[in-house]
Amino acid sequence: MKLDDLFQLQDTLNERVGLNWAYFRKQLADLPADRDVLIESGQWIDDFLKAMSSEIEELRSHTYWKHWCSEAQGGDRYMVKDVESARAEVIDMLHFWISLAQVLGMSADMVENMYREKLGVNIKRQDVGYSIAAKDKVGELPNCCKCGKPCKVGYALTGDGPICGGCI
Secondary structure, eight states: HHHHHHHHHHHHHHHHHTEEEEHHHHTTSSSSOOOHHHHHHHHHHHHHHHHHHHHHHHTTSOOOOOSOOOOOOOIIOOOSSSSHHHHHHHHHHHHHHHHHHHHTTTOHHHHHHHHHHHHHHHHHHHHTEEETOOOOOOOOOBBTTTTOSBOOOOOOEEEEEEEEEETT
């Protein structure tokens, strides 16, 4: 099964709760989008983030995360207690992850393309020594040492200074 197949299956499931993926794909194809569309998209995002947060906590419950419990004290803090149930929680999160992509108008192809692009940025960041501690003050973006523009996508630090994600 491919990512596109998963998107189609999730679309069918989401239609049952009133989410119309085709609507968001059309409305968010050309940015900037209409304010009302962005608000509706944001409402769905909030709902799916709440659901995904719950799934994350359910996944955490399959470990002995309470550092004070006897299992954690005995060295099993990070042990997965029930692998099959943990896997089911990951799949639940995948459902919500695909839904989040859909309410942002993303297709499987768009996700794959953006993933590959961001993967390249992340690899290059690691190669040049990406550092959170070296970032400028919150709200201020440093200028790229190559193009001179603010580093909006993220950046890596080099001996010459910050390089934005577009120039990496």
